[in-house]
Amino acid sequence: MSGCRGEGIVASLLILIAAAGIASADTRESVGNLGDAKRWSFEGIQSFSADELRAALVSDMPVAVAAHPLASRDIFLQTLAQRAREGLRHHGFGDAVVRAELKDQGKSILVSIAEGPQRLCGDVRVFGDSAIDVRRLAEWLTSAQPPADAIHDVEDGADPDQPSAWRDLAGTEVELAEPVWRVGAPAPFDAASHERLKLSVRRALLELGRVASDISLSVESVDEGKAELHIDLSDPSRPITIGDLVVRATERHSETELLDWLGVSSGQPFTLARRREWARRLWLSGRFETIEIDTNLAPERSVMNLTFNLRELQSAPKLSEPLTREDQAVLAVRRQTTTLRNRGESLVFRLDSATHRIEFLSSSEGQMVRIGTVSEKDQVNWKAFIDQDGDHLEVFAVDSRRRLLVPWPAVRADGKFGIALRETKANREVVYSLTANLGYKHG
Numbered sequence: 001m002s003g004c005r006g007e008g009i010v011a012s013l014l015i016l017i018a019a020a021g022i023a024s025a026d027t028r029e030s031v032g033n034l035g036d037a038k039r040w041s042f043e044g045i046q047s048f049s050a051d052e053l054r055a056a057l058v059s060d061m062p063v064a065v066a067a068h069p070l071a072s073r074d075i076f077l078q079t080l081a082q083r084a085r086e087g088l089r090h091h092g093f094g095d096a097v098v099r100a101e102l103k104d105q106g107k108s109i110l111v112s113i114a115e116g117p118q119r120l121c122g123d124v125r126v127f128g129d130s131a132i133d134v135r136r137l138a139e140w141l142t143s144a145q146p147p148a149d150a151i152h153d154v155e156d157g158a159d160p161d162q163p164s165a166w167r168d169l170a171g172t173e174v175e176l177a178e179p180v181w182r183v184g185a186p187a188p189f190d191a192a193s194h195e196r197l198k199l200s201v202r203r204a205l206l207e208l209g210r211v212a213s214d215i216s217l218s219v220e221s222v223d224e225g226k227a228e229l230h231i232d233l234s235d236p237s238r239p240i241t242i243g244d245l246v247v248r249a250t251e252r253h254s255e256t257e258l259l260d261w262l263g264v265s266s267g268q269p270f271t272l273a274r275r276r277e278w279a280r281r282l283w284l285s286g287r288f289e290t291i292e293i294d295t296n297l298a299p300e301r302s303v304m305n306l307t308f309n310l311r312e313l314q315s316a317p318k319l320s321e322p323l324t325r326e327d328q329a330v331l332a333v334r335r336q337t338t339t340l341r342n343r344g345e346s347l348v349f350r351l352d353s354a355t356h357r358i359e360f361l362s363s364s365e366g367q368m369v370r371i372g373t374v375s376e377k378d379q380v381n382w383k384a385f386i387d388q389d390g391d392h393l394e395v396f397a398v399d400s401r402r403r404l405l406v407p408w409p410a411v412r413a414d415g416k417f418g419i420a421l422r423e424t425k426a427n428r429e430v431v432y433s434l435t436a437n438l439g440y441k442h443g
Contacts, residue, residue, distance in 0.1 A: 031070070032069055033069070034067075034073065034076065034109055039107070039108040039109060040109045041103075042054070042111045044113040047091070047115060057080065063083050066079035066080070078100075081099055081111065084100070084113070086192070088113070090186075092120060092186030092187045093117075093119075094219065094221055094227065095117065096113065096114065096115050096116055097114040098111065098113050118225065119186075119225050120183075120185060120187055121182055121183050121227060122227055124181060125228055128234040129233035131210075131237065132237060137201075137204050141180055141181045141201070141204055142183050146166040147174055147177070151167055151169065151280040153165045153167045169290075180196060187219055189219050194217070197217055197219075198215055201217060205237055206240070206271070207271060207273060209239055209270055210237040211302055212236070215231065216231075217232065239269060240269070241269060241302065242267060243303035243304060244306070245264065245265070246308070247310070249290075253312070257319070262278050264278065270304040279291055286330070286331045287317070290310060294306070348361050356371070356372070357373075370382050
């Protein structure tokens with residue numbers, strides 16, 4: 001009974017709300033068919049075409065909501081002008097003036113625009129905090145950045161000029177995000193960009209290992225068509241230290257063992273760069289199937305609490321023990337296949353048995369698989385050939401126990417398999433000896 005009664009109350013409220021909406025529509029002019037973008041015309045716009053501005057407004061959610069036929073016509077006109085102005089402000093026209101008014105006896109809408117000067121992104125200035133490294137903060141805001149959880153896929157001691165990639169913790173390559181303040185691009189004066197800039201400043205401070213309770217910023221017009229990003233830290237930032245440490249879901253590593261291996265302890269300075277380095281080391285170790293490092297900032301104490309959620313690969317040795325030859329072979333294959341495109345090289349992955357050979361070729365031009373039989377004279381008679389110009393061709397897989405799974409069509413083997421990894425560098429072949437003695441039994 002109580003459930004039915006509650007549903008009846010909700011239904012009654014909905015009826016009252018709907019009735020109030022209709023009544024208010026009766027006492028004011030409604031949008032009607034003025035929400036049809038074909039009834040909108042534009043004057044004064046110089047940097048965009050009318051069709052471009054119309055398409056942007058049609059896809060804008062606040063405009064779509066305000067354009068409902070039963071909505072207030074006056075509110076719709078205000079929304080249309082305000083959203084058009086915000087779009088212009090986003091593209092550097094901070095002084096833009098926009099009006100939307102009826103014409104043709106209320107049958108259409110004229111949007112009048114005065115763009116004003118366009119300003120481009122210039123310098124970043126920081127006020128009120130002498131402890132901040134202004135150069136590094138400005139550099140972060142004006143350069144492309146990886147996602148917060150990405151790791152830099154580069155080996156220890158690698159040449160810094162060598163091409164490298166950013167990856168998520170599943171090993172998938174991720175793209176860098178555009179700079180939030182791109183010098184030379186149109187300066188974003190709009191409200192949405194203001195919020196994005198503020199969030200980006202907070203993350204940039206975390207990159208520097210600092211936190212600020214209050215951040216004020218503004219985009220200020222200056223001479224010669226430029227605008228500056230002014231960041232006011234009247235409440236000075238404070239350094240962040242590591243607080244509570246929790247390690248979960250490890251069976252063979254104790255919390256102390258793992259934290260000692262990473263060199264992490266409470267009271268140390270914290271930066272997002274350190275967090276990425278911990279994740280990178282865990283990923284490159286090849287011991288963990290899942291890696292998550294959760295952060296929980298207590299800003300009033302300037303403390304970052306950390307939780308390491310890890311799932312171990314059961315067949316892999318502990319961090320204190322060396323990898324087996326089989327583990328090294330699998331990690332080398334992963335390393336070569338995931339960084340192939342960055343180096344602009346081709347790679348051949350070959351699987352041999354006494355009677356069959358399978359080769360997988362990957363290059364910047366595409367991927368190829370061929371399968372053949374081996375004669376007594378060690379000559380290969382290729383029986384199958386697959387060529388693909390895509391990025392995703394599943395050929396080889398390794399299960400959670402590090403066992404090599406032979407691709408379809410499966411090959412029956414009487415003996416053991418060896419893995420040959422051949423890499424071409426400037427017309428010179430480099431062969432990795434990865435004979436792992438992996439046995440395979442069909443079925």
